[in-house]
Amino acid sequence: MQPRDTSCLFCAIAAGHVPCHAVYEDEHLLAFLDHRPLNPGHVLVVPKRHEPDFHRLASALYGALMQLAHRLGKCLAHLYQPPKVGLFVIGFHVPHVHVHVVPLYAMADMTAEAFERAQRTSPGVAVLVDSAAQIRHALAVMEDDDTPASGWHA
Ligand SMILES: [Zn+2]
Numbered sequence: 001m002q003p004r005d006t007s008c009l010f011c012a013i014a015a016g017h018v019p020c021h022a023v024y025e026d027e028h029l030l031a032f033l034d035h036r037p038l039n040p041g042h043v044l045v046v047p048k049r050h051e052p053d054f055h056r057l058a059s060a061l062y063g064a065l066m067q068l069a070h071r072l073g074k075c076l077a078h079l080y081q082p083p084k085v086g087l088f089v090i091g092f093h094v095p096h097v098h099v100h101v102v103p104l105y106a107m108a109d110m111t112a113e114a115f116e117r118a119q120r121t122s123p124g125v126a127v128l129v130d131s132a133a134q135i136r137h138a139l140a141v142m143e144d145d146d147t148p149a150s151g152w153h154a
Contacts, residue, residue: 004049004050005050008050008094008095008096009094009096010044010046010096011050013032013046014030014048020033020035021035021128021131022132023043023072023132023135023136023139024045024068024136024139028048028049028064029045029046029048029064029065030045030046030048031046031068032044032046033128033131034100034118035128036121036122037102037118037123038100038102038110038114038115038118039080039082039102039103039105040080040123040127040131041076041102041135042100042101042103043072043100043102043135044099044100044101045068045069046065046096046097046099047097051096051097052091052095052097054097054099057097065097066099069087069099069101072135072139073085073087073101074142075135075138075139075142076103076135078138078142079134082103082104082105083104083105084105085102085103086101086102086104086109086110087100
């Protein structure tokens with residue numbers, strides 16, 4: 001795993017060289033709003049170190065990445081009340097692992113056509129600033145009840 005790829009957009013964002021609407025950051029992970037969201041609240045969760053493929057991440061880092069996606073999914077469910085929160089890893093546009101966590105209202109919200117449509121439109125900066133603030137607040141106040149064994153044996 002390379003620490004940083006100078007041609008990679010998400011490495012530049014993780015290094016603070018390109019601005020983003022961050023909702024969470026720690027030593028290893030960053031979560032920020034997709035600036036071309038499929039729906040409002042569309043978040044990307046990335047490891048800070050460059051790695052193109054999720055299956056090549058160290059398992060502990062992969063676990064932390066997905067646990068953060070899980071927490072964000074709860075926040076998006078709470079804030080947006082969508083019928084589903086989608087989670088997917090694709091990576092054709094930016095070859096640096098990123099987990100999409102997206103409020104979904106219909107299956108068609110996550111098609112290739114929906115991605116292409118989103119690339120041509122952007123919510124205003126004010127909308128992104130507002131969404132990021134709401135998600136940061138939800139992360140701060142919603143209890144993280146993800147103890148490893150909770151519910152496993154229910
Ligand atoms: Zn990268």
